[in-house]
Amino acid sequence: MSDNQSLQHIAHLRREYTRGGLRRHDLPAQPLALFENWLRQTCEAQLPDPTAMCVATVDAHGQPFQRIVLLKHYDEQGLVFYTNLGSRKAAQLENNPRISALFPWHFLERQVMVLGEVEKLSTLEVIKYFHSRPRDSQIGAWVSQQSSRISARGVLESKFMELKQKFRQGEVPLPSFWGGFRIKISAMEFWQGGEHRLHDRFLYQRSGDGWTIDRLAP
Structure with a gap:
C-alpha cells in the first residue's frame, strides 16, 4: 500500500469508548472538585504531561492561535500558567x-x-514560582525572546552558555519580561467518551455565587 493510500484510510480510523460514563447524580456542585478528581486520576495513571493544556487566544484580526502550556496551580481563583510577557x-x-x-x-x-x-499574576506570585524552577530553566527564561524570529538553534545555545556563565554565582534574577496569567473561570465543560458515540458532556456555567449544570448532546 502506498503512502497516499495509507493516508486515505484515516477517515476509517475509529474506536469505541468503553471506559465508563458520567451521570448527573455523580457531579459535584463545583466544577473544580470534578476537575481535581479527574486530574488526580490522570496523574495516577502516569500519563505523559497530565498538566498540559492547549490554550487558545485571538489576535486583533480575529485569527485564533493555539499552543500547549503547563498548568502550574489552580484554586477557586482560577488556573495559573507562566510565559514570556513578550x-x-x-x-x-x-x-x-x-x-x-x-x-x-x-x-x-x-x-x-x-x-x-x-x-x-502579581510580581510576588511570579517571583515565588520562578525561584522554585530548576536553575537551568530560570536561565532558559532569559535566553528566549519567545515568538521572535531566529536564524538558527545555535543562537539560543550560545546565549544560554553566555548567561549560564554570567549567572554562575548567586540567585538568577527574575526577567522583567517573564510572568504569568490566571484564568478566571466562567465555564467548564467535562467530556467523557461513551459507546456508540453517545458521549457524556456536562457544562458548568458561573451563575452568581454558584454554578448551573447542563447536559449537552454529544
Whole structure:
C-alpha cells in the first residue's frame, strides 16, 4: 500500500469508548472538585504531561492561535500558567483577555474545556514560582525572546552558555519580561467518551455565587 493510500484510510480510523460514563447524580456542585478528581486520576495513571493544556487566544484580526502550556496551580481563583510577557499569546491576551483551555486526556477518554478571562499574576506570585524552577530553566527564561524570529538553534545555545556563565554565582534574577496569567473561570465543560458515540458532556456555567449544570448532546 502506498503512502497516499495509507493516508486515505484515516477517515476509517475509529474506536469505541468503553471506559465508563458520567451521570448527573455523580457531579459535584463545583466544577473544580470534578476537575481535581479527574486530574488526580490522570496523574495516577502516569500519563505523559497530565498538566498540559492547549490554550487558545485571538489576535486583533480575529485569527485564533493555539499552543500547549503547563498548568502550574489552580484554586477557586482560577488556573495559573507562566510565559514570556513578550510572546505572541501575551500580546494577544493584552488586547483581548478572553481565553479557552483544553485538557486532552485521550487515554482516559476524557476532555475538559475551560472558558474565561485572564488576569496577570502579581510580581510576588511570579517571583515565588520562578525561584522554585530548576536553575537551568530560570536561565532558559532569559535566553528566549519567545515568538521572535531566529536564524538558527545555535543562537539560543550560545546565549544560554553566555548567561549560564554570567549567572554562575548567586540567585538568577527574575526577567522583567517573564510572568504569568490566571484564568478566571466562567465555564467548564467535562467530556467523557461513551459507546456508540453517545458521549457524556456536562457544562458548568458561573451563575452568581454558584454554578448551573447542563447536559449537552454529544
